[in-house]
Amino acid sequence: MSHKINLRRLGGILAATVWISLSEFIRNEILFKSYWVTHYALLGLTFPDNPINGAVWGLWSFLFAIALSALFQRFSFIQTIFWGWFMAFVLMWVVIGNMNVLPYGLLVFAVPLSILEVFGAVWLIQRIHPELSATQKRQA
Numbered sequence: 001m002s003h004k005i006n007l008r009r010l011g012g013i014l015a016a017t018v019w020i021s022l023s024e025f026i027r028n029e030i031l032f033k034s035y036w037v038t039h040y041a042l043l044g045l046t047f048p049d050n051p052i053n054g055a056v057w058g059l060w061s062f063l064f065a066i067a068l069s070a071l072f073q074r075f076s077f078i079q080t081i082f083w084g085w086f087m088a089f090v091l092m093w094v095v096i097g098n099m100n101v102l103p104y105g106l107l108v109f110a111v112p113l114s115i116l117e118v119f120g121a122v123w124l125i126q127r128i129h130p131e132l133s134a135t136q137k138r139q140a
Contacts, residue, residue, distance in 0.1 A: 009069060012128035016065035016121035017058075023117040024057055032106060039103040064088050068118070069125050072132055077122060085118040 028036065029049075040047040067087070071080045089110075096102040126133060 006129075008129040009132060012125040012132070013062075013065045013069050015124040015128055016068060017062045019120045019124055020061040020064055020117060021058055023113070023120065024061065027110070027113050027117075032109065035103060035106060039106075040101070043101065045101070065121060065125075068121050069129075069132065072122060072125055077126060077133070080122050081115070081118050084122065085115055088118070089114045 033047075033049075037047045064084070068080060068084045071084055075083060093102055093107070093110075097104070
């Protein structure tokens with residue numbers, strides 16, 4: 001049995017990783033950095049923005065892109081966006097809300113921007129490797 005790497009699938013995953021990473025960086029380090037820093041300071045905490053934190057977010061972006069690619073093999077474009085967004089963001093917000101570090105006021109911006117992030121990632125995966133689509137497999 002051959003275990004060849006599918007370069008188109010890998011390309012879609014890597015493109016989605018870059019998109020997710022850029023989206024997260026722009027949202028959390030440019031648009032809302034002062035909001036996060038102030039929120040953490042009010043809690044008596046320091047906002048975690050060391051290089052290792054950025055590296056972990058890079059890993060999270062890569063793993064999320066892999067998950068979206070796997071979901072896209074089983075679900076439609078819209079279903080992949082929904083389930084990917086739900087599993088990555090809604091569950092993360094539940095956890096950090098439970099830890100009392102979620103700035104709830106930020107959700108007004110975070111919800112639409114995170115949906116846009118997932119949409120862009122799934123679009124890139126579909127664009128680079130359309131054969132991966134569960135919808136196309138059902139039609140074949």
